[in-house]
Amino acid sequence: MEKTLNWREFAITRLVRASGYSAIVFVTLIFFFLLREGLPTLTEVSVSNLLSLRWYPIEEHFGLLPLITGSIMVTLGATLVAVPLGIGTAVFIAEVAPRWAREILKPLVELLGGLPSVVLGFLGILLLSPFLRSFFNLPTGLTALAGALLLGGIAVPTVVSVAEDALDSVPRSYREGAWALGATRWQTIWRVTLPAASSGVLTAIMLGVGRAIGETMAVMMVTGNAPVLAVTPGSLFSPVRTMTATIAAEMGEVANGSVHYHTLFFIGMVLFVISLAVNLAASSVVFRAKQRAERVLS
Amino acid sequence: MKRIFFLDRHLTERLGFGLLLLVALLTVIPIVAVVIYILYEGGPAISWEFLTAVPRDGMREGGILPAIIGTFYLTIGTAIFSVPLGIAAAIYLSEYAPETGWTRVIRIAIINLAGIPSVVYGLFGLGLFVLFLKFGTSILSASLTLSIMTLPVIISTAEEALRAVPQAFRTVSISLGGTRWQTIRRIVLPQALPGILTGVILGLERAAGETAPILFTGAAFFLPRLPNSPLDATMALPYHLFVISTQVPEMPPQIQYGTALVLLVFVLAMNIIATVIRSRARSRRQW
Numbered sequence: 001m002e003k004t005l006n007w008r009e010f011a012i013t014r015l016v017r018a019s020g021y022s023a024i025v026f027v028t029l030i031f032f033f034l035l036r037e038g039l040p041t042l043t044e045v046s047v048s049n050l051l052s053l054r055w056y057p058i059e060e061h062f063g064l065l066p067l068i069t070g071s072i073m074v075t076l077g078a079t080l081v082a083v084p085l086g087i088g089t090a091v092f093i094a095e096v097a098p099r100w101a102r103e104i105l106k107p108l109v110e111l112l113g114g115l116p117s118v119v120l121g122f123l124g125i126l127l128l129s130p131f132l133r134s135f136f137n138l139p140t141g142l143t144a145l146a147g148a149l150l151l152g153g154i155a156v157p158t159v160v161s162v163a164e165d166a167l168d169s170v171p172r173s174y175r176e177g178a179w180a181l182g183a184t185r186w187q188t189i190w191r192v193t194l195p196a197a198s199s200g201v202l203t204a205i206m207l208g209v210g211r212a213i214g215e216t217m218a219v220m221m222v223t224g225n226a227p228v229l230a231v232t233p234g235s236l237f238s239p240v241r242t243m244t245a246t247i248a249a250e251m252g253e254v255a256n257g258s259v260h261y262h263t264l265f266f267i268g269m270v271l272f273v274i275s276l277a278v279n280l281a282a283s284s285v286v287f288r289a290k291q292r293a294e295r296v297l298s
Numbered sequence: 299m300k301r302i303f304f305l306d307r308h309l310t311e312r313l314g315f316g317l318l319l320l321v322a323l324l325t326v327i328p329i330v331a332v333v334i335y336i337l338y339e340g341g342p343a344i345s346w347e348f349l350t351a352v353p354r355d356g357m358r359e360g361g362i363l364p365a366i367i368g369t370f371y372l373t374i375g376t377a378i379f380s381v382p383l384g385i386a387a388a389i390y391l392s393e394y395a396p397e398t399g400w401t402r403v404i405r406i407a408i409i410n411l412a413g414i415p416s417v418v419y420g421l422f423g424l425g426l427f428v429l430f431l432k433f434g435t436s437i438l439s440a441s442l443t444l445s446i447m448t449l450p451v452i453i454s455t456a457e458e459a460l461r462a463v464p465q466a467f468r469t470v471s472i473s474l475g476g477t478r479w480q481t482i483r484r485i486v487l488p489q490a491l492p493g494i495l496t497g498v499i500l501g502l503e504r505a506a507g508e509t510a511p512i513l514f515t516g517a518a519f520f521l522p523r524l525p526n527s528p529l530d531a532t533m534a535l536p537y538h539l540f541v542i543s544t545q546v547p548e549m550p551p552q553i554q555y556g557t558a559l560v561l562l563v564f565v566l567a568m569n570i571i572a573t574v575i576r577s578r579a580r581s582r583r584q585w
Contacts, residue, residue, distance in 0.1 A: 020390030023407040033425035088321030112329045116507025118536045186311035214415025216510040268421040279413040
């Protein structure tokens with residue numbers, strides 16, 4: 001009895017530990033497969049071709065700049081929408097709203113996080129883009145702007161939940177100290193609570209940006225997918241094509257192992273590295289802030 | 299002078315709070331509007347035939363049964379792989395893991411898994427499951443891809459739920475002679491179950507609504523029959539909605555809205571179940 005119990009305990013411990021380490025295995029596997037299928041691009045396509053301004057794979061033009069600028073344009077626009085809405089909503093939920101309002105607002109924001117992006121893309125095609133077309137008098141409503149607005153909405157729940165956690169974790173004594181000095185609640189929010197939560201709020205913004213860069217379906221459905229260089233503010237009102245949309249739209253039609261196939265994996269690799277960088281930066285901000293807080297409090 | 303300043307401060311506060319309320323409403327109202335609009339426009343499309351027939355006439359007529367069943371299978375498949383693995387990983391992080399460098403690496407890996415774009419998961423699934431392991435474009439490949447994507451959500455919510463169980467519970471169990479695993483199985487897990495369940499459902503809800511990871515791993519453009527085995531490709535609600543709203547010309551809007559409605563109800567139901575479990579557990583909790 002004693003022996004079987006020990007043996008079981010031993011086996012389960014091993015199993016549980018292996019599961020814990022599986023996350024590392026998966027990240028490594030993902031990176032390995034992206035490298036394996038994506039790196040051949042560098043030998044098959046010249047660097048000057050990859051850095052050219054034309055993405056037209058049928059004629060062997062693999063210029064990535066239009067796709068990269070398209071992604072940046074849409075993501076920047078989305079950030080401009082998601083940050084004020086997200087941070088404002090988080091502050092309202094955490095600091096201003098009465099309890100009953102909080103109980104309604106939080107699940108609703110969570111619900112937005114759960115809405116499938118195809119549903120939003122579908123409404124983008126049917127409602128948002130015709131509206132933009134007539135409002136701005138454009139030849140087509142399927143533009144970077146439509147993508148930015150939708151993506152902004154998709155990034156909001158991420159920003160809200162991370163920023164709200166950060167505001168919640170500010171010790172109550174900070175606020176009470178400010179009130180005792182005669183500050184209004186509004187002053188306390190701006191001069192005490194938000195600065196104290198600044199690292200968490202920064203993380204929220206970064207994770208929101210990360211969410212926006214990686215979003216695929218909604219963007220593919222509403223941005224018009226024209227691979228043209230998007231660097232001027234005016235290109236917000238014209239169709240663009242993002243990196244994610246390119247992969248999603250073209251991967252189904254390429255022959256496995258072709259140059260085009262490898263290049264799409266190469267784009268995936270670039271996206272992976274971007275999301276890695278964003279997330280490492282976000283977690284190091286939190287880590288450093290924690291260390292600083294420990295120094296201050298000790 | 300001083301009094302005016304005093305009034306100003308409070309006026310600013312009122313204006314500020316008003317502005318924040320406006321921002322919060324600006325965030326929330328479109329969400330409610332989207333849900334109501336789809337319920338309203340999609341409602342008339344819902345009929346017994348729509349829910350139980352296969353698509354006909356280039357998907358312009360008939361029902362969406364294969365897509366409903368497909369999404370159901372994919373969700374179950376995702377759960378089979380991701381739930382045991384995710385909960386075990388959470389147990390490791392909350393109950394076993396020492397605070398060492400490797401544990402930090404695991405946490406960083408989880409954060410990164412959560413941030414990887416869904417379409418990159420699709421590429422990975424194509425490279426590993428479809429081509430390398432030769433599972434083909436199948437429910438199996440798509441479910442495996444979706445489960446790795448869902449894993450970080452399940453791990454982090456389950457860990458949070460496990461950590462919320464007071465340390466005293468564990469101390470008592472160990473002092474009564476329970477082993478570590480007995481303590482976890484009989485004491486900690488049952489206490490954390492509602493929290494874990496909420497996380498699992500929210501994770502699966504995301505998987506059910508995703509399109510990009512299944513695009514090249516298991517989704518079929520048009521397959522007017524039900525899948526026979528896990529190695530069959532399948533139609534799925536989100537991909538079907540994408541197809542009929544962008545790829546098929548002259549699609550009747552009613553069918554589009556109806557499909558969007560069914561997908562929305564699928565996802566909303568999971569969301570509401572998760573919310574209810576959480577709030578009931580909170581009000582019943584004795585610690």
